Amino acid sequence: MKKRIGLQITHLALTTTLVFTLAVPSAWASSEGSAPNLITEVASLAGQDSVSFVLKNIRLLPQKGNSTVAFTVTVKNDSSGSIVLSDYMARLKDASGKTYLTRIAPQDKTKRRLAANATQDITYYAQADGKVNLNGLSVEIIKWDFSKPKYEASQGALTVPENFTGVAADGGSEAVFIGDTMIQMSVSKFHMVKSGESYISNLFIDLDNRGHAAVIPPEYQFFIRTKDGSTYPISRRDELQSINPNTTVKWRLAGLIPASVSLEGWQLLVAEHSEAAKLNVPIAAFELAGVEQSAEGTDKQLMFCTNSGMYKGEQGSMYRVPWEDQDVITTNVTIYNDDKNHSLPVPKLEAYYVLDGKAKVKVNVIQTSRTLEIAPEGSETLQVVGKIPIDQQFKTIKLVLQEKASSAVDAKSVDVLAFSDRSGLPRIPFYRAGDIYKTTKNGLSVRHASYVVNAVNRYMGTHSEIFAAQVEVENLEKRPTNLSQIVAYLRTEEGEVFPTQVSVAKGKVGPRGKAILEIWSEIPLGYITSSLHLVLGDAVTGDKLTEGEAVADSYINPVGMWLPDEKTAVAKDIKQVDIYPYTIKFNNLDTGSKVHDFSFKLDYEIAKSKLAQVSTEGHNLVISIEDESRFNFFEKSYNVNEFDSPASSGKDGGSVMKVGKGQLSFTIPNTSTFMNEDTYKSGTIKIYDEFQGKRKLLATQKITLFSIIEKKGNN
Template identity: 35%
Template sequence: MNMKKNAPCVVLLAAALTWSSVVPAFAAGSVPATPPASPPTPSTPVTPPPTTEPPDDGARPSDALTIGTGPALGQVKVNGDSYFELKNVTMLAEQKGKTVTFTVSVRNESSTDLLFIDYWVRLRTKSGNEITVRLMPQDQEKNKITAKSVEDINFYASVNGTTELTDLVFEFIEWDFSQPNFERKIGEVAVPADYTIVTPANDSHVIDMVGTEVKTSVKKVFTTKNDENYSPTVVLNMENVGNRAAAVPAYQYLLRTNEGYMYPLDAKKDKELVINPQVNEEIELSGSVPVTVSTEGWQLIIVQEAAEPKINIPIAYFQLPALSDLGEVATGVEHNFSNEDGTYTARLNSFQRVPFEDQDILNANITLINKGSEALPIPELTGYYMLDDAVKVEAQLIKTDKTIGLAKGAEASFQFVGKMPYTYQFSTVKLVLEEKTGEDETEELLEFAQSSELLGIPYMNVGEIYKVSSLGRNASYSVRSVTTYPGDTVDIFTVQMDATNLEQRFSDVSKLVAQLKAPDGTVYPATIAEIKNKVSPDATALLFLSTTLPKGLPTTNMNVMIGEAVTEDRYTGAEDKPDAYVNAAAFWLPAEDTTVKDNLLDVDLLPYSISINRINTWLSKDQLKLTFDYELKKQLFSEANMEGRKLVIGFEDEMGNKSFTREFDFKDFEAPDATESDVQSDENINKLRLGKHVAVKLIESDQDLIFNMETLKTYKVSIYDSFQGQKKLLASKKIDWFSTTD
């Protein structure tokens, strides 16, 4: 269900982490909250279970986990001058509970090796609740701390949503057979009441990027505002203060408000940003925050998603400085110009830089207004862009409003589209608006200037609606859900969007350009199943966007960008190929529903749902009949394109005696040529239809199954949603042979 527009509480992180109920062995990186029955012998390494060497997947250094640097909280003496130091204690709120991470710095000042396996750190709350602690994957082999050296060992834990950092107490123990519970407490460190993990505004935080220190700070913060949202831009500066190059991971960037709401920010950076020693790089972060939320006390949080274990690791927290005053920015400001026909008012509505294929598009949306008492003709406008007052980029005029003149009080919108290499960087951009006065002559009318940091697009948080106001093409768009169809080598990822016709007449759904952007900056073009029929006023069409992703690529924290397609100087027609797009907006995607139902009732197949019951099996000497009733319903959408989608019913015997699948094309669900023979009870059905149907049969030929009667105990009937040959399991029910379900 979509959230209400501008609802302030927006869930941003991936779906809540799930934790295994089985506690791993100590050598595998975890110690239970209660001591083991037979603890390891002190100073004797525990042999870990055999492991399989991970495949060489070409992972870059930026795929490794990075670590922030938080304050030291205290020390616990081990022996002599050796000690443990607790530092970098952080906490991140998730959808369910919170994730705690911390670092134990082991300083061995003795003349012999120190084995960390002789020790452990326990975590509890001040009220006495014990919390399971686990080692970070990259530190599970760290045990021997050589003489006169220091080793940092990193841990994580999961706590409930009410636990705060100041509730935590860290106990350090040494395994000791002479003790009743085989352990001896050597000290503890409690988190003090004044402890904070937030870097003050105008200060820096050092991030350890796999052995290279990168000093990170917030350089400045801008924001623009409309009736519904703030559109903040945070400029993050990263300075490599180490002596080796540092690869910046695909971090998640979150804006946290004073009320605790968190909103994702999109990073404008190269896919593989590498910072060389003693070099600064700036990363621009853009997002959207409802105007109902206070701007006081905003924070920036940097998070890294770990693939194993699947947790979100907080890297750094920054207090954002006060927001800059953007009153002088050209957007929304009206300017007058005159020609021999009269006086016009021009307003710059938006200035965008967006990706398209192997280039970037510069796009300015201009509105001309007639505030005079008489009608005015549309001037023959031209224009171009100037980058840093030095580089000229030609601009194509797109007449998005089809009008031949401006009546008194009327207005019309125009777009200027320019193309440039996506790798080219600049600081300022200027749109020079001109009027053509002769065959090769132009006269300059106005200039609109903008900083490159503000060439953003609106970002819609989960559940928000984006409205496009264009003469004859008023519409709204919102994301409904996402689905992954896994494959052997690639995954097909789809986004389901609502497109509502806000016109007062039947209208075509605008042809769109769509692309998905991953956190590392990679852009994946998406295909949209074309809606071929017109949509009635206030009716909603279901758009089906799809793209192919590398197998197993995480889709959390992706966003989808859409824009109205244009070809040459007009909106793209049905048979045209887009060469640009305008009126772009990005949508943060909701978490995917990965639940597999354990029954076959009300299974969601957007825009349909199906219920299957009264399932029965019947066996003869050469046939298996699966009989069932079903009801197929459709949600209230005016139009949808179901090309490539199929419903798959799977049958699988528990002992492997028999399995088969049947596919049913979505396009047949409400085909106009439906006949009774398609669903009559004595036929082997090959099509499903809307409505209720009883005693339909799937018939499979099998000469040998009857000879396995005594091993036929249970079987499963499963429902899959299939797209382009790849399918996702939605529901599965275990059934006894020859019985009839409810």
């Protein structure tokens, strides 16, 4: 009977061994006789038959509804002969006396015998109630003895002392094993910032390979345990990589902890998942006392961590500006690298706005410079831009920065920094008429340039008019560059907004070179423009500045520019008119006679200013003649964009006008009914700048045309 029971127990042990050796946590896969974790012994006892036991490395990992307890028992055989290890078992008890089923770690199930004067470590794990504490546990050592009731002979209990925590002190380290290689693990930095209803926690842990071979760490699980015993998972933000001998690798861990939790008594728990046991096995624990905390509620420089390192962030200006049938909210955020010796990569961040603590607004984060790294004690300014409905009202708005948890496409984004709520957004910066606006050189704009409004023009049509502003841009970079693409609106003090189009010359502008932007919009005929001003900013497409043929979907760095008064004076003669960059001079007006018809000749000279590049697309110079009743009986239009085309200058019969000297020559039909008499016709010649089909009068001059009739003699 005794043999039969013994065979059943052995069969059960073998079955359990086969099941649980399918997947072995690396911390358990240590070599013969080596401890999975080097910690001072917790308790010891002298058993029977010169066999003693030591409890060490007892760990507790609270989880949903229960806790996982892992511990190591060192068996020492001081007898003269070998002993059978499977004759002994460990039973876990809590303070109430409740016992829990313990299982031997898979790699230790093959340890069958222990020679005389030798020691052996056996690791166990058990699932206990969720509210147990380490210092209330004990491990009873049992020896199978079929002569005893229940076949058990108690060897004594290894009781965890009341003052034992099983946690490495703040600044301390723990040694864990990856196979046979010892890794010294420690927490090097702990940073936290309050964000709304959560703490954004960032920890840096060091893994120091003290062995002689390179190892790849397993997928450890990390948890923060608070004083009330609650645990919160946090995740590793660095890619797994091999750790060479005598090399330290730093990992960043990050996660959210409810802000309602007390900040005292936090611990970092490290576990490794056992696929065979279907649970996380605790392998290390650390006190988290030395926390660097950034306070919420200020817009000063707040610390935050990313996969790339530790930074500080400062929120700058935040503005609300028009965009089609929506509004854009744009914010600049300066990222600082406080390290005095090392550069840091510009962090790859995401973000969102929170309106009134509830509604989230999707945004884009734009790096406008080409900088790859932030120099020691340097900074980089990023732009955050998002859209809201035009009628969206809110009392407060908060900006929250995020980072992808990993480089995977579907990786989850996690909060890394939240700025304080803002209420009442300020007005954008404004520049007086004639004042120069310069983009700064601290990363707010890729291209350093200055802007000034030179002039405004109104072009009249039958039912509407065009309002156009000429903005001079100077390249302040040290090399030729394409101008930043601009988004602009015309807006009144009453909030009426007119979208604009921007005409710009193609090609790069040299250092200290200038270009003219023509920013225009169609407005109602006779619209009062006294409070009209220009709102402009750098065009953005997605998360990049707009370049090439890309279409802008928002803009950043908005500024307002008051506009100069329009020059409305009309010249009383046609000697000279200006359509920038051209000056056109007329002379030698000849309205000499022609048989039956009117003759019209005019010499011209066109000069082009080289001071600035400009697009004249859409502009025409129009010459018209009206009679005394204002009937327009002659009109000729010339494409200003062709003034400087490769065709030769000179006399061209009036079909085109070119830079240089030339002559216009026209024949105007005489429609008079008195065809047997010489005809005189008074009129006014008018010169227009026509833009997009609408006109601005530049000059007028009275003229007299006449034709003669060829008289035949009487028969």
